[in-house]
Amino acid sequence: MKKMTLITLFLFSAILLTVFYISGCNRVDNETGVVTQSSESPVPVFSASRSTVAFNRSYSSLDSVGIQIRISNVAPDYLTTAVVMTDKGVEKTLAKATNPFNGLTLGYNNIDIFTIATFSALRFSNPLPEGAKVEIYNACSSLSQVQPKIRASYSGFRRRMDVDDNQVVNTNDLAMLLAWIQTSRSANPSLIQARTLEIFPGCTTTVATIPAALADDLNNDGIVDTSDVALAMAWVQIGRLSSPSLVLQRALEIYPLATGTLVHFPDEALPYLTGVLKVSLSATLDLLMVKIPSGTFAMGNANIAGDAIPVHNVTISKPFYIGMYDVTQAQFMQALNTDPTAFPGDSNRPVDKAAYFDAVNFCNWLSDYTGLNRCFTYDASGSAICDFTANGYRLPTEAEWEYACRAGSFSEYYWGDAFDSAFAWYSGNWPGYTHPVGTRNPNNFGLYDMSGLVWEWCWDWYDSNYYSVSPSTDPTGPATGTNRILRGGSWGSLAPNLRAGYRTYDVPTNPSGGSYGFRVARNAN
DSSP, rough: OOOOOOOOOOOOOSEEEEEEEEOOOTOOEEEEEEEOOOOOOOOSOTTTTSSEEEEEEEOOBBBBEEEEEESSSSSOOOOOOOEEBBTTTTTEEEEEEEOOOSEEEEEEEOOOOBBBBBBEEOOOSSSOTTOOOOEEOOHHHHHHHOOOOOOOOOOSBTTTOOOTTTTSSSSSHHHHHHHHHHHOOHHHOOOOHHHHHHOOOOOOOOOSSOHHHHHHHHSSSSSSHHHHHHHHHHHHHTTOOOOOHHHHHHHHHHTTTTOOOOOOTTTOOOOOOEEEEEESSSSSSSEEEEEEEEEEEEESTTTTTTTTTEEEEEEESOOOESSSSSSSSSHHHHHOOOOOOOSSSSSTTOBBBBOHHHHHHHHHHHHTTTTOOSEEOOOOOOOOOETTTTTEEOOHHHHHHHHHTTTOSSSSSSTTTSOGGOOOOOOOTTSSSSSOHHHHHTTTSSSSSSSSSSSSEEEEOTTHHHHHHSSSBBBBOEEEEEOEEEESSOSSGGGGGGGGGOOEEOOOTTTTTTTOOOOOOOEEE
16 A cells, blocks of 8 residues: 555554454454554554545455444544445445444444445545544454343244344344444343334334344354345245255345255244243242243033033133242242142152141242232132232232143143143153253243143133133133132142143142142232
8 A cells, every 4th residue: 555644643652553362253353553653554544634545455245234433532523424335346335323332332223134245444524633543343242242042022923033022023123233243242132123123114023032143043153144145035935945956046136145944944933932020039049931822722622521621612811920940949949938838859849748838938028038918818818819019029819820730732732732741740750759940841832841840820710610611711610619729730630630620629738748838929010
C-alpha cells in the first residue's frame, strides 16, 4: 500500500494494532485499528475526508449475519452508515444496531442473507471524527461458547426455530434468530427484541425462547449459525416441504457458504426443552418446576374399563408450573423436619409414605417460605379448601396432572402405545425399594417419573362418574367426597396401571406402605 498523508489525531504517536482472534461463523479474525501520526501506513487508514477507511488486509468469507463495524472514541450522538459489497457486486449498507458495545455498532438491518465480497476498505456516510477507532468484527460466537439456557414460554410444543413460540416459523422468527446472533447470542430478550425491530420493523411478536444448539441446530454441526438461518429461510421459501435436498438447494442460492444438510426441520416438536423455575429451599437445595402451556387435550382412556371413560376434551386455559420431580425426602425434611418414607438412605428418593395432608402442609410451608399467598386452608370438618386464584403452591388438579403427563401425546403411555421400562420404575424392574428421582427418561415437557416410582396425590375428590359431568375447562373435581385422586402408578405397579389415563384413589389420611408421594403445582401468572 502506498504511503498516505494522515490527518493529525490525538492519543498515540505510534501504530497501535490489536488483533483479537475470536472464531466466528466463518472463522474470520476480528481486527481493531487506531489511526496515528506515524508516517508509516497504519491500519486502518482514513482518507483525507475521513469518509473512507482502508485496511492493510482483505476481508473475505464474511456474511451479512456475522459482520459488525464497531466505532468507538466517538460522541454519543455520532451517527454514520458504512457500505460493503456482496459477492454479486451489489452494495449493502450497514446502519446503527442495538448492541452491548460502548460506541456505535453498525450491522446489516435486513433479513436477506448474503456473502460479502472480498474488501479492504469501508465507505462511511458521515466523516469519522479524529481519534475514532474502527473495528471489523464477526458477531458469530465460537463453538466453545456456552449456549444460554432455554427460556421457553409455550403455546403448545416448543418447535425448532419457533423463537416466539406461536407454533409458526416465519419471518418474525428468522428476524429474531438473526438478532440473537448479531447481539453475540445474548441471553437478554429485551436486547434481542430491540435488534429484531431494527432488522424487521414489521415484527409483530416477541422473544419467548432463546435459541440454542440443542434446539435450533438444523444441520446438527454443534452451533446455531448463518447456515441454520439460511436453511430455515429456505425451508419457508419452498413452502415448508420436507425435502432436505430442495431446502439445501435453495439455501445455497440464499447463502452460498451454507454448510451441512438439513437434519432437523424447523417445525419439529422438541422433547426435553422446558421453561424451568428454580425455587431455592436452602443454599444447597432447590426445587425445580416446569412451565406447562395452556391447551386442550383428550382426557381419559376408552381402553381402561370403569372410571377412565368417557374420553372427553378438556381445556387448561392458563399455563401453570408443576414439579419436574416428585418431592424428595431432603426437600420434605427441609420444610417440615420429618421424612415420611419407608425407604430412607438416599435423600434424593421421593417421599413415599405421604398422606394427602402431608402434601397440603408441604405446599403451605413452601408458599409461606417464598412469601406467596397460601392456596390451602381447612374448613371446620378438617377438609382442605383450595383457592385456585392464589399465587402460592398447591397440588395439581387431576386434569392438570394428566395434561402434564401426556405432554401432547394421545397414546396409552406418554412415550407410546408399547410399554418401555426406560421411562418408569415399576413391578418389572424394582429392586424392592424406591429409586432416586429423575433416573428414568422424562416426557416431552421434561417431567420425570410421571409413570411409576410413587403414586402422586392430586387435588381432586374421587367420583367414578365425574368424567360424565366434568366441565370442559379447568375442571377441579367434585365438590365433596371421601377419597382423593392418585395418579401415575408406583414402583410396585403393573405396567397397565402406568398408563396416562389410569386413575386410583384413597382416603386423605392414608400414607400407604411406601408408595404415595406428590409433586407441587403453581399458577404461572
